[in-house]
Amino acid sequence: MLKITKYQQITRYQRRKRFELAPYLFVLPAILFIILLAIIPILYSLVISFQSYRLGAPDSAIRFNGLDNYIKILSNPTFIGSIGWTFTFAFISVSVNLVLGLSVALVLNHRVMQKGFKIFRSLFILPLMLAPVVSAIMWKVLFAAIYGPVNYVISVLGLPSVSWIGDELPAKIAILVIDIWSSTPFCVLIFLAAFQTIPTDLIEAARIDGASKSTILFRINLPIIRNFIALIVSIRVMDALRVFDSVIVFTNGGPGNSTETIGTVIYKTAFRYSDIGGGSAGAFIFFVIIVAFTLIFLKLSSRNVEV
Amino acid sequence: MRTSRLERIWIYFLVVVFMLFFTFPIYWAVTTSFKSPDRILTLPPEVFPYSPTTDNYNEVINNNQMGLYFLNSLFVAVSTTIVSVLIAALAGYGFSRFRFRGKYFWLYLILAIRTVPGLVFTLPYFVIFDKIGLLDTLTGLIVVYITATLPLAVWLFVGFYDKIPTDIYDAAKIDGCGQLQMFGQVALPLVVPGIVVTSILNFLAAYNEFGTALILIFSDNNKTLPLAIAGLIQLQKDTPFGTLSAAGTIAIIPAFLLSIFAQKYLVSGFTAGAVKG
């Protein structure tokens, strides 16, 4: 009895002494990387966003121009026009990600699929594995005019063929399909891993108590992995808002400017149109929008949890 | 509770539907890699290559330095994965287990990095890496990829460590575990699914990255696979669908093997027994 108290005292003493430094040692490597390779470059670009920095202009032409870049990008109708579509895109994409990702993960985690079907799990994350340049070309072939398999199936069904890159709505649908295809496997993977953290005895106990499957799913499983769901949502919202590749490759923003996203507009401004200052300004405006959005989201979701 | 026949059929049906959606473009790439150029854009489309050929593979393997690019990509992806998972495992543990000044500031700052559009980094990386001699090196790429993969990895690890009941730590403390032992022998074995899933995601992200590699790499000998594959497409030339698909198919192999190997650990990592404590 006495011995134990002494032992506890010692550990408590040691804990207090060591614990002051320990947490910092654990997080230090990560923080170093983030400061050196993320914060410093971001500050560098922040400075550039206040300069008239154009590629192809002589170095002497680079000077501070205050908020000019910000004003210019905010008065660019394409940039403003892209904001609405970018958010619509992100909302649809992430919603489908969640529902589809959860369904696939549940199916894969079903006991029917446990034995002898493990290879299926790997097949489902294939979209993450194919080099994006190749998958982009494949989607272009699949949705191609005249020779595309998608339009072929549509014509076999007796429907008129669809102009996937020429008309606004089909182009938006195609971009959503491509993005959902390539991003859902990420959600599946995290759902699958998250399921592993659910204590099996809890579910067994619930089963013995006669809980139905949907009750187990919605009352036990999902609440237990809610951290992971929040993580999936926030990561996916961030990535979906930055959407770039599937648009550039598939429609390059067309028809007209109707599928331009914030990501494509600022990229084009910075590198295709050589206005690095303007592109950087756009990027920081975008960053502020996302942070504001995320804060609102976090506030709403934490309120939900309390309820 | 046994699975009913109806439920079994329903599950199989769903698997088939999902499979069709997720693997069809891959299927199309793999079959295209066995088609001759004149059989690729056809009406009706060839669902199965009628006269398969291995010409595309011969061309990819014999032409260019695909072998070298392949090794470069593997080197970059594996190095990134190991270092990034290690750093994230440490950081995740630090953030999950301890309370300290600035904890939430750093945690959210790390996440916020992920919201920054990539183009913000392009010019700074180019200028800074040129000054410190990291331009046109695989090390330069690896350092960038580690940073880029950290936010997700750290947050995933925090999620997994948070699930470890505190009584496990307390029990270990009574056994006299030091800080490092606590991390290495108690916490880490309990987050194997986290390690697996983070490894897969980090590996694939680094293995397939294109934009940064395009900016940072100059010489042929340092090129990675995505750069080389994109180089197969020429301006004002027919898109070489066949060779592109062949290169893409070959490039999938290591990623696929890794995921099969890793899946084993994903299924049975977090033991119910350990959680019972």
Next chain:
Amino acid sequence: MSEQSKQRLSRRKFVALTGGILVTSGILAACGDNTATPATSATTAASGTATTAAAGATTAAATTAAPTASAAPEVFGIKLKDLDSGGTLKGQYAGKKLVFVTADGDLTTAIKEVIPYFQKVSGATVEMQTFPGDSFMEKVQLDLQVGHHFDGMAMPIANLHGYAYANQIQDLTPFTTGKIASPNLDMADFVPALLETYGKYQGKLVALPYKPDVQLFFYRKDIFEDPKMQAAFKAKNNTDLKVPTTMEELKTVAAFFTKSLNPDSPTDYGFSSMGSKSNSRWNWTNRLGAYGAKDFDATTFQPAFNNDGGVKALQDVIDLKKYAPKEWLELQWDNGNKLFSDGKVAMMEQWPGLYIISQTDTSPVKGKVGVAVTPGGSPTLGGWGFAITSTTKEPELAYKFIEFLSGKDMQLLMVQHTIDPTRTSNYNRPEVASSNPVYPVLFKSFAAGKILADVDIPGLVTKLNDVEELYVQSALKGDLTPKQALEKMAGDFVNEVKAAGLQK
């Protein structure tokens, strides 16, 4: 008990996993070594050829170690003679190194074909750095601004002009007129139109023409020469069926060969081209010159299309829609060319590359394709040029390299990699002229070409290309009338030029 064993089990699994990672990292270390080895062996190989080449230069040139580099090569039965730039390359650049940049693909392969010969006679080493064609311009531009790693480059003409405007590439005149110039340089031998439009910019010689490119008019020779078609055409239109040279003729012939307008037509569509966003503007620029309009004024950078000529040209393109495939606005390089190669289209405007594509063994139109200058006689000019950077430490060597690449004989070496010659003398060699039925027309089209494929205003090339595309597309879709579209286009031109500080 069971807990413990489970825990141990999971620990064992963890050990196995770390073991796995360690093993992979072992493999990885091996990978690192492997990557290093071929890299070094590649450089030694390169320097190896350089040394053997140098040795070959001093001893008899009969060494068979590297046959391509030692024996004088033959192309089209022509023995190549000028392998040392008229005696000006005598190994004097031994030990020096050049870095040369261009896009992946044939553009690179052709230069790589010539490099061994240059290394042999100059003693220098040339390293090619190449990037995917889709995105390499951003990279080159970034490096010109802040990196300065390149000595020379092969780039699209409009980009080169932009670099010249920003003083990022050098005036070549001091070299071409100086002592070091090859006696065989013969500037007058470059196709005058190419030298004028590609090479000369604001009173300087900024580039040597590398790859010429011009829009050509392809048509189905077999159906144009078919007596039954000719008779039917005559009966219907009261004129002879011939390859159209004006817009009016083009419309009449196109209508005749469009199935929806003429059920007896052997082809589905009379006319085709690439109508998708990023390609559609050339349909318009191919007609612009015929009405005496231009894309912009070269001295003021102000738009020169917002006039009657511009409107007529755009209206022509809209008229062509009737004869074009219904998927016209979705047609890009691959599906557009495929439709023509499948025999569905009677006439098509396209870059020269279509010819080879339509002549593959499995093509239904093999041997049935004719080539002519585009109707209206003012085709759009593309093209690539060689230039040397302002920051190169070896300007003389860099110049000697691009001069070597532009040599009369060297151009023949590049033809096999689909790089057509840019010198008159090469088009006049009977062996060359007969090697490709496109060449005579190509040569004629260079002289006829007036407008560049990219809007040649420094720093605004891509931006103004996109502006043109946006409004040509909206006119084609019927969202704007040609007049409205051009007014808006002109407005954007003026704004961009002003914002970039180019207004004078």
